[in-house]
Amino acid sequence: MSLIVQKFGGSSVANPERIKRVAQRVASYQKAGHSLVVVVSALGDTTDDLLELADKISKNPSSRELDMLLSTGEQISVALLAMALQELGVDAISFTGYQVGIRTDSTHTKARIIDISSDRIIRELKNKKTIIVAGFQGTNKNQDITTLGRGGSDLTAVALAKALKADTCEIYTDVDGIYTTDPRLVHDAQKIERISYEEMLELASSGAQVMQSRSIEVAGKYNIPLHVRSSFSTNEGTWIVKEDKSMEDVLIRGVSVSKNEAKITVSGVPNKPGIAGKIFRTLSDAGINVDVIIQNIGKAVSTDISFTVPRNEADTAVTLLKKVADESGIKEVTKDPHIAKVSVVGIGMRSHAGVAAKMFEILGKNRINIEMISTSEIKISCVVKLASADKAVKLLHQEFELNKKKK
């Protein structure tokens, strides 16, 4: 008999039929004797519908009012799921983020959870209730409603699992686990049975979109086992757990690709101190995240700097940097939106040399030009032409033998 936190995403509760199906699954756990805290996202397209409504009224609505508006989506879901469970004879009770004491800072639309005062949930669990909690939301110290940003319901689930010392946290989604690469692209991609928090974080930040990065980070920090699985089947999914010895035997856990970046090149940067600092300070002040950075020392008096930014912010970045260029004697700022970042991830590469060399050889042998490289302890990323990206993923997946079933 354990305490389980379950999180169901928007596609799992897209309509009344699916809500009933989720209720059946929750009920089966409850009937098996488990205590349950269920976190739910907004029904299917609700959030988009609400944003559309707001857009008809204001092109630039205040973030406080946006949070007030969007948080209703999850509130609708929890009420409906509680009703569906009650229909099945389960004593369910729904709560908003506020009601279960999810306190956040005041950064509306992407607030951070500060604290959860879980008294109410604990009391209701003692009353044998099945708890349904609205994901994605909390309140700040003024009781203003805040939301946690994209994927915020994952974070609600993980934070509750931590606060309640839950045994497991199950993340239900429309895929049945984490794959060695995107199965829509590579048909013999394999479902991963167990993956470490670190590997999952690297995969998530390099293109795999199954879970929100911050929630993996928090789960890892507090060692909360996550089970990512499908809400449409009862198959085991993927466990995201603390790294153990056996995981090191696997050289590469997965291959990911990100197609949402553009490359910016700043050429003819005078070889004087402070100019690179000025470039990245300008971008950081504008809230633009810079990813891979390389610098080519070309000539004695000047150098070229290239880096990637989210593609939808590339134009802003170029505009801003052209101003810097004018002031600093930089020759040229150009962008290339037709790039992709292909990464291989695995904690095995810590103890096995030659992974990078093998990756470069595979790409080179197949005439895929590597434009930029960046590495972490357990990840190697190569920026390639967008047109070669899918081919690169397929080759890497095959050559690193990820298509073979692991024990």
Place this chain on the structure above:
Amino acid sequence: MSLIVQKFGGSSVANPERIKRVAQRVASYQKAGHSLVVVVSALGDTTDDLLELADKISKNPSSRELDMLLSTGEQISVALLAMALQELGVDAISFTGYQVGIRTDSTHTKARIIDISSDRIIRELKNKKTIIVAGFQGTNKNQDITTLGRGGSDLTAVALAKALKADTCEIYTDVDGIYTTDPRLVHDAQKIERISYEEMLELASSGAQVMQSRSIEVAGKYNIPLHVRSSFSTNEGTWIVKEDKSMEDVLIRGVSVSKNEAKITVSGVPNKPGIAGKIFRTLSDAGINVDVIIQNIGKAVSTDISFTVPRNEADTAVTLLKKVADESGIKEVTKDPHIAKVSVVGIGMRSHAGVAAKMFEILGKNRINIEMISTSEIKISCVVKLASADKAVKLLHQEFELNKKKK
């Protein structure tokens, strides 16, 4: 410079265009220097849409979860209206019932307001904010969300007006005031300029559906002037105020009709003590409201009792009473759904004799049979055949000279 509470009903905020129009009106008051607290209902059909969603999941949802669900409707409205006001440069801020401290009892779906702790509103008014409050909702002592029942946003507005000692409470609706009778039925019905709380209460409870009765009651108790007016024009509407001397000069203020009742007749009731008590106890236990009651002492050993109930509860009433009949030796229970209740209302009748006689004469002369009569100090109601109801209203409206413009 005064503090004004304004309430906008669902039809006034049915879509983004109308929300913008409401925002313009609110902004014009704000720019004229008034302090404003604006109460809003759910957008047009939102509540019905949410009920339909719930109905697909449960035929008999728990009232706590229903309140959790329905309260989102008003939350959406306040966020959107605040955004629309901000677009117009007004410093608006939206609140849920909880956030402005509207505390209720725990009678979900028809909770009563116990208290308003208005600190937050007062603080924000001092900050020169325009306050937007979700109508129809509050929370009980456990922080569970409650709703106030049909017309509950009126009550929110009146209760806030009381708590904040507002100068006026404006109720915006899709009609431009209270009329001497339904203008769709009688084309020369006149808009009433001023009406007393008591008269308005009697009109509301006898068929006029402009405002919720409880909110009129509360306004009367605390002497809060209500101004019922159209959100589609700037014309003065109807003021609902404390009775004054001049109002007594008007014999009849208005004629109302209720077509939602059915007549139940229990015949051959043995002339023994306790049987009438049993009849009405049975109905009251089933939550069925009984209105007009008459008892005909027919023969020595038995009597007939007739009364009206809401038409949609007539079948339940008959079923319940047939059981009572079997146990108590009552001969027969019958219903007549084809009736209507026509009422004349006016505080003038307190000091002017003969109003009842005149009403009966008018109906009698026109061969409209009166089936039942009930009176209060300022109202006379006659139950007539449904088919004669409209004719009765027209005749009474004309004969009591309500079609003539009052000063």
